[in-house]
Amino acid sequence: MTTQLSRATHPDLPSFPERMIQFGEGNFMRAFVDWQLQQMNNQGLFNGSAVLVQPIEQGLSHLLAQQDNLYTVFLNGILNQQTVNDSEIITSVSRVINPYSQYEDYLALAENDELEFITSNTTEAGIAYNPDDRLSDAPPKSFPAKLTALLHKRFQLGKKGFVIIPCELIDRNGEKLHQIVKQYAQEWQLGDDFLQWLEAENTFCCSLVDRIVPGYPRDKAKELEAEIGYKDNVMVTAEPFLLWVIEGPEWISERLPFTKAGLNVVVTNDMTPYREQKVHILNGPHTAMVPLALLAGLETVEDVMNDDCFSSFVKQLMEDELIPMLNLPKEALHTYAEAVQExxxxxxxxxxxxxxxxxxxSKFKTRLLPVLLRYQQENAELPKLMTLSFAALLLSYRGDRLERQDSPEVLAIFDQAWSNPASFISSILKEESLWGQDLSKVPHLSETLESNLAQLEELGSRVALQKLV
Ligand SMILES: NC(=O)c1ccc[n+]([C@@H]2O[C@H](COP(=O)([O-])OP(=O)(O)OC[C@H]3O[C@@H](n4cnc5c(N)ncnc54)[C@H](O)[C@@H]3O)[C@@H](O)[C@H]2O)c1
Ligand SMILES: O=P(O)(O)OC[C@@H](O)[C@@H](O)[C@H](O)[C@H](O)CO
Structure with a gap:
């Protein structure tokens, strides 16, 4: 029987003082932030660990504790045309606090002068205001309320503040977290001195994260354990690529020397271009490929990239329709697009x-529609590939399509519009609740979508696409 990973099985592994508090013990954070702390520690550049706080009552704290907070990260994929298949035991997590059973330990974090940084990933739902939270709750329910309680304790002890870098995939995450903390400070009447300390002593940064982390490799766990020679219940698989853009003061790069350690971390005073790049060049093609590829019977992103017709679609979409419309340095966009295809x-x-x-x-609305409209305005014609994908998306939301997965409100709007196929395009394009505007006014969009829809139904998506790529 294979022994479970622990400090007893690996007595020579190093330990590091706690320098970071991290809200979220999920797969992404452990393969992204903690993996990066490990790389800095490996090079003697950080000498620190993260103490993890479990944001909700149920989580992984007990599984991590069983392994003395050690776990393995497997990096699998292709980076710069090289195949990477690495594994590493991560020693940069000191412990996991469950504030639902260890609230005193949680608040005691405020006493530790060595703790300088706070990071978080509590999913898109985590940075939210909960009106029922109180300072006297042990713990308050929401992440921002938990954080406010900790910051208040820190202030009461007369200590310095933190650099706070949330990683949640919401726009302007740091500003939103900051704003909710201030809201609790006011509602809980924590006083002007606390508000002044909050502003003067703490640095809230916005950040954008990018690394595909599929998580625990359920289908391959036994095989991997045979390879590494020990059992690991919280192992994580991830792609080798990563990008972390932090919007904040330059001195962050010195206090958190990611770049010095060779990690792809950018500290900037404006992360907007990076967000534009990622949302339009990575998430945009993901969203564009899905309805066309599903109509053709493909199942995975890899299937798409191994199919000549569909991979040409992805490449041309990026090069001919997306990159020319982004107001960013073209060379960097092409390099990024190539990396994304890899x-x-x-x-x-x-x-x-x-x-x-x-x-x-909603993904089409934020990731593709703004670029489609810009293209139409600048070129006085529609981008052909994006428009075909839009038609496939509309078709994939017909009541008989199994692939549609959306809110009941969105599906009801489509069912109503599809109830009269002859007027479907004109009525769905008028739905401002879906698109934020009346798309029936966009020159030639209605008739192009009508014709694309007819082709998709008569010929199928592969043949319709072959005419364009
Ligand atoms: N996995 C990826 O490839 C990837 C890549 C980039 C970004 N992300 C984002 O990271 C987030 C977490 O992904 P993961 O793969 O680590 O998932 P996970 O399920 O492993 O971890 C989820 C984490 O979020 C916390 N959480 C869940 N619901 C919460 C809530 N309502 N309030 C506060 N905290 C809550 C959990 O306690 C846990 O720490 C996702 O929202 C995803 O959008 C994931
Ligand atoms: O996570 P979603 O569902 O919003 O989007 C699907 C993918 O585009 C997304 O998960 C990317 O793979 C990820 O954003 C890469 O960092």
Whole structure:
């Protein structure tokens, strides 16, 4: 029987003082932030660990504790045309506090002068205001309320503040977290001195994260354990690529020397271009490929990239329709687009198209529609590939299509519009609740979508696409 990973099985592994508090013990944070702390420690550049705080009552704290907070990260994929298949035991997590059973330990973190940084990833739902939270709760329910309680304790002790870098995938995450903390400070009447300390002593940064982390390799765990020679219940698989853009003062790069350690971390005073790049060049093609590829019977992103017709679609979409419309340095965009195509080809990751298709209408609205409209305005014609993908998306939301996964409100709007196929395009384009504007006014969009829809139904998506790529 294989022994479970622990400090007893690996007595020579190093330990580091706690320098970071991290809200979230999930797969992403452990393969992204903690993996990066490990790389800095390996090079003697940080000498620190993260103490993890479990944001909700149920979590992984007990599984990590059983392994003395050690776990393995497997990096599998292709980076700069090289195949990477690495594994490493991560020693940069000191412990996990569950504030639901260890609230005193949680608040005691305020006493430690060595703790300088706070990071978080509590999913898109985590940075939210909960009106029922009180300072006297042990713990308050929401992440921002828990954080406010900790910051208040720190202030009461007369200590310095923190550099706070949330990683949640919401726009302007740091500003939103900051704003909710201030809201609790006011509602809980924590006083002007606390508010002044909050502003003067703490630095809230916005950040953008990018690394595909499929998580625990359920289908391959036994095989991997045989390879590493020990049992690990919280192992994580991830792609080798990463990007972390932190919007904040330059001195962050010195206090957190990621770049010095060779990590792809950018500290900037404006992260907007990076967000534009990632949302339009990575998430945009993901969203565009899904309805066309599902109509053709493909299942994964890898299937798309191994198919000549569909991979040409992805490449041309990026090069001819997306990159020319982004107001960013073109060379960097082309390099990024090539890297994204390599990542999409990753043979070690099974990325299901149906998982990307969830809530495709809102994804289309933010990731593709702004570029489609810009293209139409600048060129006085529609981008052909994006418009065909839009038609496939509309078709994939017809009541008989199994792939549609969206909110009941969105599906009801489509069912109503599809109830009269002859007027479907004109009525769905008028739905401002879906698109934020009346798209029936966009020159030639209605008739192009009508014709694309007819082609998709008569010829199928592969043949319709072959006419364009
Ligand atoms: N996995 C990826 O490839 C990837 C890549 C980039 C970004 N992300 C983002 O990271 C987030 C976490 O992904 P993961 O793969 O680590 O998932 P996970 O399930 O392993 O971890 C989820 C974490 O979020 C916390 N959480 C869940 N619901 C919460 C809530 N309502 N309030 C506060 N905290 C909550 C959990 O306690 C846990 O720490 C996702 O929202 C995802 O959008 C994931
Ligand atoms: O996570 P979603 O569902 O919003 O989007 C699906 C993918 O585009 C997304 O998960 C990317 O793979 C990820 O954003 C890469 O960092």
């Amino acid at each position: 990542r999409f080809k990753n043979p070690f990751i099974r990325h299901e198209l149906t998982s990307i298709s969830l809530n495709s209408i």
